[in-house]
Amino acid sequence: MRTAILGASGLVGRKMLSLLESCPWLNSDPALLTSPRSAGQEIEFRGRKLICREVSASAFHQIDLALFSAGGAASRTWAPVAKNAGCLVVDNSSAWRLDPQVPLVVPEINGFMINPKPGIIANPNCSTIQIVMAVAPLDQAVGVKECHVTTLQAVSGAGQKAVQELLDQTRDYPAIQTGTSAYPRTMAFNVLPAIGAKTEGGSYEEETKVVLEMRRIMDRGLDLHVSCTATRVPVMTGHSAAVRLVCAAATTPAQAVATLQNSPGVQVLADPHDFHTAREIAGSNDVFVSRVRQDPGCDRSLLMWVVADNLLKGAAWNAVQIATEIAHQIAADKQG
Ligand SMILES: NC(=O)c1ccc[n+]([C@@H]2O[C@H](COP(=O)([O-])OP(=O)(O)OC[C@H]3O[C@@H](n4cnc5c(N)ncnc54)[C@H](OP(=O)(O)O)[C@@H]3O)[C@@H](O)[C@H]2O)c1
Known part of the structure; x- marks a missing residue:
């Protein structure tokens, strides 16, 4: 070919x-x-x-x-x-x-x-892919009604100029720069809750992409309530996401782990205190799920941590x- x-x-x-x-x-x-x-x-x-x-x-x-x-x-x-x-x-x-x-x-x-x-x-979108890899199998197994996400996204997600600019800013620490070419504020030693252009309702483009693309891939409409806050963090490669799901019925972390253990392309840790980090998984094609636990006070709600290499699976x-x-x-x- x-x-x-x-x-x-x-x-x-x-x-x-x-x-x-x-x-x-x-x-x-x-x-x-x-x-x-x-x-x-x-x-x-x-x-x-x-x-x-x-x-x-x-x-x-x-x-x-x-x-x-x-x-x-x-x-x-x-x-x-x-x-x-x-x-x-x-x-x-x-x-x-x-x-x-x-x-x-x-x-x-x-x-x-x-x-x-x-x-x-x-x-x-890179964040959407890793989130949907963790959420869609659970939707198939138990039904997902709501998905609320906060992403912590690596600078390589914004291309090679952004990577170079973080390296330059890190060298220049503690100088503060406003409105640099790759970022809306200083990226080094900082967290920026703004990725992409402004969109309706106070969101930024990256947040809107996650909401709309997730529904499209999972073939769901407005009945799937998705919300997202997308942040850029001074990590070179590997996006992380803190995810809260509300399922259609009571679901235990053990059920969720068992489902994800049988999902191609997903690696999951059963011990809720164990975790993956972006730095450790960079270079792998898989999506990594850890910290799977019950949201205290709600037997239909689960919390989890989802990490993947944005340049590979993303x-x-x-x-x-x-x-x-x-x-x-x-x-x-x-x-x-
Ligand atoms: N980085 C990620 O994690 C990620 C994840 C998902 C999706 N994406 C998407 O993938 C795309 C590339 O991202 P990247 O991170 O690889 O960016 P990048 O490192 O900045 O590379 C951009 C590439 O596009 C080429 N290019 C730019 N404008 C062009 C034009 N008008 N005509 C032809 N070639 C052009 C550049 O060529 P020159 O070298 O000649 O400038 C370069 O090869 C973007 O659409 C991005 O949104 C990126």
Whole structure:
């Protein structure tokens, strides 16, 4: 299958490339596409150096599958071009996630929506993916009525400039900076309860994404009450989320742990005092659930701590899982 990565020089694009190295279905070099800034840059793939090229309409001719990870503006421009050239796009940006014509997919939850025809498949927001990986199996098992989340999100979630800016600010401590380029306030040694643009009702974009995308992936409407406060913390990689669920009926932590132990892609700790941290799990494709306990005073309500690598399950791994399923479906169609 002929493949391309748009945004190959970015944090997520590089992770995608390294995951593709071990995909047996990929038997040719992917085309590496970027903005003019990184055109000409060399990136290693399977022991050889590939050269990044500036994205253009002709870049999608002869490409079957394109993994996009270049931001919403580039996706809005290039996804229709790629689709018209006969390409299937798996898009990591927020550009198409709420488009009713575009499937929004976490393979373990709604992988049945993956279709190998030319078009667009959207990868959800990084926080949404890890939360839904923990909540959807419980919804299937016992029914979930409410999900209230506070996220603590790593700076790599905002791209490579944000990572560099945290390193610079950390070196400059204790200087206070206001309105820096990657953050609304100083990030170093701080917590910022504001991710993305302002949205209605006093929320920020990241919070609205979690609410709307969760319902879409779980095929639920307003009957699933979701609330989110999204914060950025000075962690390099790995988003954490404190989650409170209200179930349809009384549910014990032991029931929830047993359900999650049988959920693909989830690792869960049964001891409620034990826990995972972002630093320890960075580099893993799985979602990690710990601190599962009863909300005191409510036998229908559970509390838990959910951690995942935002660059892997939150972005590149989820996209490569979708790409792998597409490759398998195309191979099966050819054989049949
Ligand atoms: N980071 C995460 O944890 C995460 C998780 C889920 C989703 N996402 C989404 O994934 C996308 C990429 O994130 P990232 O963290 O990898 O960002 P990043 O490190 O800033 O990388 C951005 C990449 O996009 C390319 N690019 C930017 N504008 C472009 C344009 N107009 N045309 C062509 N290429 C362009 C850049 O190329 P140059 O090098 O040439 O500038 C670079 O390769 C974003 O949409 C983000 O929302 C990220």
